Amino acid sequence: MSADPEPTVLPLDHLALRGDPDADALVLRDRVLSYKELNRRIGALAAWLCAQVPDPGARIATWLPKTEIACLMPLAAVRAGLVHVPVNPLLKRAQVAHIIGDCGAAMLVSNKARLATLEAGDAAQAIVVEEGEARNAVDAATEILPPSGETADRLAAILYTSGSTGRPKGVMLSNANLWLGAASVAGYLGVGPHDRTLAVLPFAFDYGQNQLLSTWYAGGAVVPLDYLMPRDVVKAVAKHAITTLAAVPPLWVQLVEQDWPQDAAGSLRRLTNSGGALTPDLVRALRTLFPAADLYPMYGLTEAFRSTYLDPSLVDTHPTSIGKAIPFAEIMVVADSGKEAAPGEEGELVHAGPLVAQGYWQDAERTAERFRPAPPWSRHGGLAVWSGDRVRRDGDGLLYFVGRRDAMIKTSGNRVSPQEVEDAAVATGLVAEAVAIGVADPALGQAIHLVARASGDPAKAEAGLVPALTRMLPNFMVPRMVHWRQAMPIGPNGKIDRVALAAQLREQVNA
CATH class of the missing domain: 3.30.300.30 (ANL, C-terminal domain)
Structure with a gap:
């Protein structure tokens, strides 16, 4: 486990207070919100949510592209004492109906086109709201909720992730999980107030949502982007002088094939990868195309957010490694014997510490399978996530992914x-x-x-x-x-x- 002391955990909506009040916080197509404006509009949305859904702990689902409401909702729901359930905008009717029903959503916020695809009974228990109504309420708001006083262990979000069998399951994340995840990533990436993050990944993924949270923790600006073609990403990087870009391997493959203007490629200071391993060839291509940018290969799982990252200084010499534990994570390799794996010995990656989620929503059986007591030698103890992923650790402590135990x-x-x-x-x-x-x-x-x-x-x-x-x-x-x-x-x-x-x-x- 990292020796770094854990920061004080505040309610997630306090991220809107982290930056200079006059500095850019959110760059939208039609407006730019300063931190002062971000905080006010989160408070306005939270007040509207409370009026619509007065029951504390109720679930609010959003099925949206990267609009303003989609960006505000993770913080506004917490400020209103509610639980946010972001739904991947790529999902279609059957998957969305399952998620809405499984989490018992009290409200579904989406756009007209998506709502038109739902059938009778798909959201029977929820108040169905077109996104424009929510934005109009924020624009016209006279009541603004102040920053909340939610506790660290209070449920803040449910993120749905596919299992190796069956339908998607909801991972329960607390204020502390999300706050410390933001602090950890902002810390090891070295993100600061002058950085600008291009958010291209879906907010329904922990990796995608963290684009918002870690940047706001650092006091920087987020530029959300729904892109159709890889060229759109290149244009956005150039237009907004982006310094931080997170992607998955298939997108990186497309991006290195683009013609990058020198100023756009030169503005990038850090590239992060998760959702699959980078090949040595792709690592070389990224290092050649973006020589001024640090490259951070990472490994994670929704049940514990993020587990490891590889220090950029080691990427050229260890391009296939997933690195070491991120701050606030304890990562162990458990051999088939149940003992701690020796260097070079294959075993299961087990993650302990405060980033471990609270389990699966209303699914005690699958929670018990994945969330089990940490190994006896764990420094942190408590419940750990037994990933099912096979890894090995070399003599220098670097981890290497071997394969998946399940059929994912x-x-x-x-x-x-x-x-x-x-x-x-x-x-x-x-x-x-x-x-x-x-x-x-x-x-x-x-x-x-x-x-x-x-x-x-x-x-x-x-x-x-x-x-x-x-x-x-x-x-x-x-x-x-x-x-x-x-x-x-x-x-x-x-x-x-x-x-x-x-x-x-x-x-x-x-x-």
């Missing part, structure tokens, strides 16, 4: 549950059996391949499956390729032999 597919920076894809395929009525497998892909990290057996006319199934899945699933979950089988291989336990099927498929793809 990581594609385009997104964690995808194979079962979600499989369930959707069967739900089309065109497929009797389906297995989703991640296959290594240089652009995506992993590409989703689906092995399927038709339930009826094979020609009809082959023609209709991908269009049907495209209507049902977000784009990143739609299989890149479907492989049709007349029969699935069966293992000794009577179930589909996924290991054999994956081996066959990868051999076929790589042939």
Whole structure:
């Protein structure tokens, strides 16, 4: 565990008080909010939320692109004594309905186009509000809630993440989890009041939301961006003199292929990566294109926010390492024997300390599987997150990712549950059996391949499956390729032999 002392934990909405009142805090398309204006508009939104949803602890879901309301809500919900549930704007009706129902959202804030895709009963228990109504209320507000006095362990947010099986599960994050996450990242990145962060990642991800929180902790400015093409990112970096850019490997691959103006490339001071490993070739490309920028490879999981980062000075000599523990995290490697793994020995990464989340929302069984007592030698003790990820530590203490114990597919920076894809395929009525497998892909990290057996006319199934899945699933979950089988291989336990099927498929793809 880091020896750094933990800062005083304040309610999350106090981040709006961290910067110079007259300094830029949030750069929107139509206006720039200073820290003074940011704090006022958070207070106005919080007052409106209290009037609409007076029950403390109620969940407020947002299904939005990176608008002002999406940026304000993580802090405004806390100020109102409520819990924010950001929904990935890429998700479609079925996934959104599950999240709204699972968290028992009292309110859903979205835009007209997204709300039009919902069906009767999808948000039956929630007050459904178009985003414009919330913004109009903030613009016209006469009541402003002052900074809150919420406790450190009070639930502040629920972030939904896919599991290796089943539907997405909600990770419960406290004020302390989010505050210390912001302090940790701002600290080891060296972010300061003069920095400007281009927020390109979805706020529904812990990595994406931290773009806001860590920058505001440091008193800097955030420029939210919903981009259509990689070129949009280049233009935004140049226009706003961006100093900090966070991305996932597939986006970095696209960005290094762009023609970067010298002033844009030169303005960047730090690049951060998570959501998948950087290849040595990509590391070299980034270091060549952005020579003035420090590169921070990182590893994390939503259940504990962030676990490790690699010091930029070690990137060139150790390009495949995930580094060491971030401040406020204790990272252990547990061998299969249950003892602490020796240098070079493979084991499970276990994360303890104050960044560990409070568990999964209303899911005691899965909470007990992932959140278990820390190993006996832990300096921090208490509950730890047993990641299921296999790592090894070298003689210098640097960690290296080995593989995942579960079947999670990581594609385009997104964690995808194979079962979600499989369930959707069967739900089309065109497929009797389906297995989703991640296959290594240089652009995506992993590409989703689906092995399927038709339930009826094979020609009809082959023609209709991908269009049907495209209507049902977000784009990143739609299989890149479907492989049709007349029969699935069966293992000794009577179930589909996924290991054999994956081996066959990868051999076929790589042939």
